Amino acid sequence: xxxxxxxxxxxxxxxxxxxxxxxxxxxxxxxxxxxxxxxxxxxxxxxxxxxxxxxxxxxxxxxxxxxxxxxxxxxxxxxxxxxxxxxxxxxxxxxxxxxxxxxxxxxxxxxxxxxxxxxxxxxxxxxxxxxxxxxxxxxxxxxxxxxxxxxxxxxxxxxxxxxxxxxxxxxxxxxxxxxxxxxxxxxxxxxxxxxxxxxxxxxxxxxxxxxxxxxxxxxxxxxxxxxxxxxxxxxxxxxxxxxxxxxxxxxxxxxxxxxxxxxxxxxxxxxxxxxxxxxxxxxxxxxxxxxxxxxxxxxxxxxxxxxxxxxxxxxxxxxxxxxxxxxxxxxxxxxxxxxxxxxxxxxxxxxxxxxxxxxxxxxxxxxxxxxxxxxxxxxxxxxxxxxxxxxxxxxxxxxxxxxxxxxxxxxxxxxxxxxxxxxxxxxxxxxxxxxxxxxxxxxxxxxxxxxxxxxxxxxxxxxxxxxxxxxxxxxxxxxxxxx
Ligand SMILES: *[C@@H]1O[C@H](CO)[C@@H](O)[C@H](O)[C@H]1NC(C)=O
Ligand SMILES: *[C@@H]1O[C@H](CO)[C@@H](O)[C@H](O)[C@H]1NC(C)=O
Ligand SMILES: *[C@@H]1O[C@H](CO)[C@@H](O)[C@H](O)[C@H]1NC(C)=O
Ligand SMILES: *[C@@H]1O[C@H](CO)[C@@H](O)[C@H](O)[C@H]1NC(C)=O
Ligand SMILES: *[C@@H]1O[C@H](CO)[C@@H](O)[C@H](O)[C@H]1NC(C)=O
Ligand SMILES: *[C@@H]1O[C@H](CO)[C@@H](O)[C@H](O)[C@H]1NC(C)=O
Numbered sequence: 001x002x003x004x005x006x007x008x009x010x011x012x013x014x015x016x017x018x019x020x021x022x023x024x025x026x027x028x029x030x031x032x033x034x035x036x037x038x039x040x041x042x043x044x045x046x047x048x049x050x051x052x053x054x055x056x057x058x059x060x061x062x063x064x065x066x067x068x069x070x071x072x073x074x075x076x077x078x079x080x081x082x083x084x085x086x087x088x089x090x091x092x093x094x095x096x097x098x099x100x101x102x103x104x105x106x107x108x109x110x111x112x113x114x115x116x117x118x119x120x121x122x123x124x125x126x127x128x129x130x131x132x133x134x135x136x137x138x139x140x141x142x143x144x145x146x147x148x149x150x151x152x153x154x155x156x157x158x159x160x161x162x163x164x165x166x167x168x169x170x171x172x173x174x175x176x177x178x179x180x181x182x183x184x185x186x187x188x189x190x191x192x193x194x195x196x197x198x199x200x201x202x203x204x205x206x207x208x209x210x211x212x213x214x215x216x217x218x219x220x221x222x223x224x225x226x227x228x229x230x231x232x233x234x235x236x237x238x239x240x241x242x243x244x245x246x247x248x249x250x251x252x253x254x255x256x257x258x259x260x261x262x263x264x265x266x267x268x269x270x271x272x273x274x275x276x277x278x279x280x281x282x283x284x285x286x287x288x289x290x291x292x293x294x295x296x297x298x299x300x301x302x303x304x305x306x307x308x309x310x311x312x313x314x315x316x317x318x319x320x321x322x323x324x325x326x327x328x329x330x331x332x333x334x335x336x337x338x339x340x341x342x343x344x345x346x347x348x349x350x351x352x353x354x355x356x357x358x359x360x361x362x363x364x365x366x367x368x369x370x371x372x373x374x375x376x377x378x379x380x381x382x383x384x385x386x387x388x389x390x391x392x393x394x395x396x397x398x399x400x401x402x403x404x405x406x407x408x409x410x411x412x413x414x415x416x417x418x419x420x421x422x423x424x425x426x427x428x429x430x431x432x433x434x435x436x437x438x439x440x441x442x443x444x445x446x447x448x449x450x451x452x453x454x455x456x457x458x459x460x461x462x463x464x465x466x467x468x469x470x471x472x473x474x475x476x477x478x479x480x481x482x483x
Pocket of ligand 4: 350
């Protein structure tokens with residue numbers, strides 16, 4: 001008994017130190033292929049949040065081990081009696097989300113003002129410099145109360161096996177978990193994100209070339225829901241210009257929108273992801289963006305693909321077009337599987353003919369393996385679980401909709417109070433009150449915006465008419481909070 005326990009302990013330590021010695025497990029694939037992060041730098045664990053902050057932002061290539069919880073809550077003080085507003089989406093009081101009034105933004109418009117208390121640290125993420133690996137050890141690596149910001153041209157960064165949580169989840173604009181804004185070669189792998197005020201992931205507006213987001217868990221369960229139903233709305237936002245993103249083997253559950261919302265001339269390859277219980281929309285693919293969506297499973301996803309007013313090109317593979325890829329890509333694509341979900345029908349083959357180069361190491365599994373393998377492997381503490389079992393999803397129907405789920409209001413499918421714009425769009429203040437319109441946009445907001453979506457989805461400028469130009473909108477004197 002004692003001997004056995006010692007043996008087990010020794011084995012566990014061996015496992016931990018094997019990981020500690022090498023830092024990153026596996027290697028980057030997809031568009032982020034070649035990303036090495038801190039490379040062979042000696043792996044080391046910072047002692048506290050101050051050292052972590054320094055190591056993340058200095059110019060030394062590093063393999064930074066996150067071997068415990070780094071708690072930033074309170075580290076920059078609390079904003080008490082600060083300015084917030086109550087958007088019209090918050091019809092449920094303390095189980096909804098109010099919004100922090102950001103410096104330099106008029107997102108709150110004429111919504112009723114109120115005072116609120118929030119933690120300052122979460123408002124802006126930790127700066128991450130080039131050539132870093134940020135690697136959680138076992139299931140211990142937690143960053144609480146502050147996200148990560150990869151901006152201003154940084155490159156070659158790996159974020160693996162960490163949990164980012166508790167960024168003022170009560171408040172829209174309370175904080176973003178991972179921000180990319182002008183990067184190259186970033187691999188985000190086995191990360192878990194939950195309880196975030198605003199975006200779990202956001203890229204834009206500057207190009208973020210060569211990104212892979214893999215094996216990660218986006219857990220939308222919250223007690224403060226912008227859609228008033230316990231689901232998080234602000235999940236994944238791809239607003240970069242000319243990003244190339246591989247999005248694979250991820251688990252997105254209990255969300256209610258933006259899972260993901262993509263716009264502005266980027267290319268996304270989403271495969272073998274598992275969506276579960278999304279009360280709103282999964283994909284919203286807008287202006288000039290191209291998305292190849294294959295080998296995914298969606299269960300209980302109300303709107304797999306939102307009708308965008310200015311749609312990009314989507315090739316979502318179903319069983320009748322698995323072979324369409326062969327000519328363009330030299331391989332068959334893999335059909336998606338939808339169960340108790342709306343429809344995911346779009347086969348614009350210009351996605352295939354304009355496929356960017358540079359994505360490698362991709363093997364798309366059959367959708368029948370996805371749910372079990374994603375559940376076993378996505379998120380923190382699962383680095384050793386291999387590529388997952390091959391057990392199949394029970395009762396996998398052919399593609400397409402099986403009885404679209406009724407919404408909380410009764411028979412009609414649930415449509416959030418704000419379609420995509422942001423909360424409360426059905427009772428939006430008059431446009432004249434939105435000063436960022438003058439500040440942030442170079443032209444008129446395109447006509448044909450979906451009903452109830454006349455204002456910017458991220459508090460910055462409205463959708464860009466031409467997909468061209470840099471619009472940092474209301475970035476204000478902090479110059480950061482853009483989404
Ligand atoms: C606004 O600026 C003040 C002063 O710089 C800062 O303390 C506060 O955290 C900022 N608030 C937001 C929401 O950015
Ligand atoms: C990152 O590492 C590469 C390869 O060693 C080096 O060429 C580059 O200058 C480094 N970048 C920064 C910003 O230090
Ligand atoms: C989806 O999530 C909601 C809220 O957590 C829950 O009430 C509902 O039962 C879930 N639906 C399914 C099909 O799991
Ligand atoms: C397919 O997408 C391209 C943009 O890549 C667009 O020009 C074209 O109109 C789309 N075709 C259809 C049928 O929607
Ligand atoms: C596949 O997609 C096409 C075009 O969207 C649609 O007509 C067809 O019914 C779909 N097939 C299946 C099996 O869902
Ligand atoms: C993944 O591996 C970890 C560590 O071995 C284990 O605790 C966990 O149960 C595994 N998860 C699944 C879903 O198999």
